[in-house]
Amino acid sequence: MRMMEIFVAAKKYQRALLATYEEERRPIAAGMLGLSTKLLDSARNKGGMRRGRDTQQLDLSYAGSSLAFGRAGLTTGVLGGVLAGDRAPDAPVHGAAGQPTRLFSLFQGPHWTLLGHEIDRTSTIASRPGLRIHLVGEKGDIVDDGGHLRRAYGLMPGDWVLVRPDGYVGAIVTSDDASSLVSYLENVGLKPLLRTEGP
DSSP states (O other): OHHHHHHHHHHHHHHHHHHHHHHHHHHHHHHHHHHHHHHHHHHHHHSOOOOOGGGTTTTOBOTTSTTOEEOHHHHTTTTOSOOTTBBOOOOEEEETTSOEEEHHHHHOSSSEEEEEETOOGGGOOOOOTTEEEEEESTTSSEEOTTSHHHHHHTOOTTOEEEEOTTSBEEEEEOGGGHHHHHHHHHHTTOOOOOOOOOO
16 A cells, blocks of 8 residues: 555656646747747848857756745855756766766766765755765765865855756755755655554
8 A cells, every 4th residue: 555655646746846847948948939030030131040058058047946945045146156946067076985976977867866065964864765865075975075066056064955857956955954955855756765663
């Protein structure tokens, strides 16, 4: 019976997440249609079309989306770095054993990724299916010895960054806001497994 409950809950949250697709993508699609029209007019009138950075769509942001969550100081760019709703940047990092890797390698796959920057292990978020948690720092499983991750994301010790499966930042919060982050995770269908009593 428990598996059926998990399946039904997953379907419910998938529908809720899919409902945000139109909210996020409609303005992007409208912008791309406008850009396409502009490029076509330029090609007709001037005999060529110049494709710039805007055609690559690397600067897209869903900062106004209901899936973008973060504390005011962390979503206004005061600390620099990305905002909740922006594309998650890549950065070189190392595993705890010193093996080089990149953030994009951690993000690959259909899961959400939670990065805790210099988080005390006692204040970590509970693991749950569909979420990979990485603690960044000297005592974590990821080491940012070059400070690339910290600068790219504008992080302070104790900050959390949640990256969605599509590679966009879903949330940026401080450890003080961890309870709000847990609520966010549950609202997008990432609930911790319930422990059942043993035989």
